[in-house]
Amino acid sequence: MRPVAPETRPSFLMQESFAIDFLYFGLPCIWNEAIDKYLIFSPYRLKIATVNPDIIHSDDTRKKLAQLDFFGVPAKPSKSEKIVKIGLILTTDCNLRCKYCFVVPQARIRYMTPEYAIRIIKEKITPEVEEIYLTFFGGEPTLNMETLKASVEYVQNIGVKANFIINTNGTLSNHDLDYLIEENFTFVVSSDGVPKINDKQRPMLSGVKSSEEIEQTIRRLVETNALFKVRATVTGKSILYLKESIGYWDSLGVKFAHFEPVASSNKEIKYPSQEIYVEQVVGALDEAEKVEMWIISSPFMNLLTPSTYFCTTVAGEDELYTPDGSISLCYRVQEYDHPFKDFIIGKYDVNMDSFNKYSDRINLLKKIDVSTKSNCNNCAAKYICSGGCPLRNKVETGSYMGIDGWMCYIKKALVHDAIIRIDRALDKGQVPIIFGESIFENLSRKRFIKKRR
Amino acid sequence: MFNKSVHNQQVEKKEDNNLRGYGKIKVEEQGIEVKDIKQVLKSVLPELKREKISRSESCF
Numbered sequence: 001m002r003p004v005a006p007e008t009r010p011s012f013l014m015q016e017s018f019a020i021d022f023l024y025f026g027l028p029c030i031w032n033e034a035i036d037k038y039l040i041f042s043p044y045r046l047k048i049a050t051v052n053p054d055i056i057h058s059d060d061t062r063k064k065l066a067q068l069d070f071f072g073v074p075a076k077p078s079k080s081e082k083i084v085k086i087g088l089i090l091t092t093d094c095n096l097r098c099k100y101c102f103v104v105p106q107a108r109i110r111y112m113t114p115e116y117a118i119r120i121i122k123e124k125i126t127p128e129v130e131e132i133y134l135t136f137f138g139g140e141p142t143l144n145m146e147t148l149k150a151s152v153e154y155v156q157n158i159g160v161k162a163n164f165i166i167n168t169n170g171t172l173s174n175h176d177l178d179y180l181i182e183e184n185f186t187f188v189v190s191s192d193g194v195p196k197i198n199d200k201q202r203p204m205l206s207g208v209k210s211s212e213e214i215e216q217t218i219r220r221l222v223e224t225n226a227l228f229k230v231r232a233t234v235t236g237k238s239i240l241y242l243k244e245s246i247g248y249w250d251s252l253g254v255k256f257a258h259f260e261p262v263a264s265s266n267k268e269i270k271y272p273s274q275e276i277y278v279e280q281v282v283g284a285l286d287e288a289e290k291v292e293m294w295i296i297s298s299p300f301m302n303l304l305t306p307s308t309y310f311c312t313t314v315a316g317e318d319e320l321y322t323p324d325g326s327i328s329l330c331y332r333v334q335e336y337d338h339p340f341k342d343f344i345i346g347k348y349d350v351n352m353d354s355f356n357k358y359s360d361r362i363n364l365l366k367k368i369d370v371s372t373k374s375n376c377n378n379c380a381a382k383y384i385c386s387g388g389c390p391l392r393n394k395v396e397t398g399s400y401m402g403i404d405g406w407m408c409y410i411k412k413a414l415v416h417d418a419i420i421r422i423d424r425a426l427d428k429g430q431v432p433i434i435f436g437e438s439i440f441e442n443l444s445r446k447r448f449i450k451k452r453r
Numbered sequence: 454m455f456n457k458s459v460h461n462q463q464v465e466k467k468e469d470n471n472l473r474g475y476g477k478i479k480v481e482e483q484g485i486e487v488k489d490i491k492q493v494l495k496s497v498l499p500e501l502k503r504e505k506i507s508r509s510e511s512c513f
Contacts, residue, residue: 046491046501052484061485068487304501426488431497442498 018416021380025062025071026306028380030416032423040065041419043306043384044072048423074383075307077315077366081128087135087313087320088117088151089334090144096169096210098190098202100233100264102332103139110323110335111143114150116348120321121154123355131161131448137320137331142172145179152183161448167231170214171204177220186444187221187228188258189214193245197238215252222253227443229256229296229436236270239277242284250291256440257288258296261410263332263392274406278413285421285433294436299385299414301437303422306383308369314343314390316362327355329365330391340391342400365390368400375403381415 021030029040038056040049047070055061065071091111092104104110125132132155136148148166155162166180167188180187191214192198199209221228230249234242242259249257261277262269272280281297288295309315313329320328326336327346336344342364346357370376370387379385387393388407396404418434425432431439494501 046489046494048488048490050486050488055484060483064483064485422490423488426490426493429493431493435494438501439497442500442502445502 016413018380018412021412021416023378023380023382024056026074026383027070028382028384028415028419029056030380030419032420034420039419039423040070041303041422042070042072043304045069046304048419048426050423072306074386075305075309077309077312077317079317081126082130083133084124084129084131085133085135085312085318086120086124087137087318087331088112088120088141088147089137089139089320089322089328089331090117090141090147091139091323092334093143094138094140094169095143095171095205096140096202097205097207098233100201100235100262100266100269102264104335108335109139112147112321112323114147116323116325117147117151117321118154119348119353121151121158124319125158125160129160131163133163133165133445135318136164136166138167140169140171141166142168142176142180145176149179163445163448165444168217169202169210170217171210172217174216174220177217181221181224181226184447185226186447187226188231189217189221189228190232191218191230191249192232192234192238194241194248197241197245201233201235201238218249218252218254227440227447228254229258229440230254232257232259233262234259234272234277235262236272239272239280242280243287246284246287246291246293250293254293256294256296256436258436259284260298261407263389263395265395271406274409274413277410278417281414282417285417288433289421289425293433294439295433296436296440297414297434298389299381299411300418300434302384302386303415303418304435304438307386308371308383310368310370310386310389314365314368316345316366319345325350327357332391340394343391365400373401373403379412381411384415385411 017033018030023029024040027040027042029038032039036053038051038053040051047068049065049070051061089112093109093111094103134151134155141148152164164183165186165188170189170191190202192201195209195211198211198214202210204210218230232245246257262271285295312318313320316329320331322328322334324335325348326344328334328343329345330343333340333343336347338344342361345361346355348355368390370382373387376382376387388404390400392404392407393402394400396402396406421434422432
């Protein structure tokens, strides 16, 4: 059971606004109490229908929506021979000591060598490959600029279109930051919001606050018109400052904000109650609409990309390479002997200079599909949530096929809110701020680096 | 008949310049009103790639 922060325990049982929402032939159908009508959202055709309750279950209504091309098929995992997606965990070392960190203990800190990073890229670049998406992750990846630069230089000289993204804690040097900006990186900068929260949750190794350095990085990214988002981890404490943090990020010039509830094995980390989480997120979304900030968060991240599987990494569309030679299908699983070693699906054999894959684990993870979860059958969020994160489900229920009830509640409530928000934004002729992920990803994917010759 | 109403979709064009302009298809007689998101989305994304999120899973 999650430890819930005392200050976020609800004083009353909130009415579950999503209680009568349901899945309408594969589409989310939600009850909009404000207008006494149902809203049916088609992510396939980018349409939304307002339907009177007296005809919602009539066959005629379904036929009419079919005529309007409302229905579609959720995506299944797929791989393209022309596109390769690699995550390089450059180091498990970090100069911060975040309270909820999931990376390996200090005693087992490792750095990826430039030679190994290039070996990985060589392995993945077949003659058919036309595009490479390379994500640099850590620890703090900028602590290993030598391998980062060697990887960038190698990719730029092999004649494929390259797209680079980095997840950083934002405390990197101006020199390194300017290099990454020059190379047209897309940035994910960790910031937990207002300094009084960020500095408690994300102190430097020395114990001093990190927010001033993060602010400096954000200002530089804004000045240079770089594409970036801030990424916040939300705890039982910080949820109460989420709305304030939207205003804070706006004051720094942030245009994209991404937040997710904490997932930590640290028992000192408190979770917000699910009711308060939803209430505070709704308030933060209202604030984001006022300041016109794009918002990214898992409950509505895949609103426009319905699918049967939760994430492309677990599904094997991306592969992550760790400094100890493991191939992982989850950013949280960064070493061979991890408690969730099912996500380690291969290992580099130094003697044979080859990558060995574990087909039994790959097949186990591939079977995790929302179609097999009977509890999700009638859920309006079925193909948006796709059954939730397998690792979170395993932690909370003991099974990858289980359902984390805490996240389930949040997703149902926020998908309900999201569809009302879409309808309301359209009435104003505006793009809903909750489309942030699709906007961000589409902008990021245009940032190809041409080969240098 | 439904087919006829689809062929005769009434597309409203918003004239207010403060709004970004969108197509609203009305099928009011049947108790259904349909709004098109594509037009609004074009104001920020001329082309939308409909690919599942690749590297920004709910964690990152």
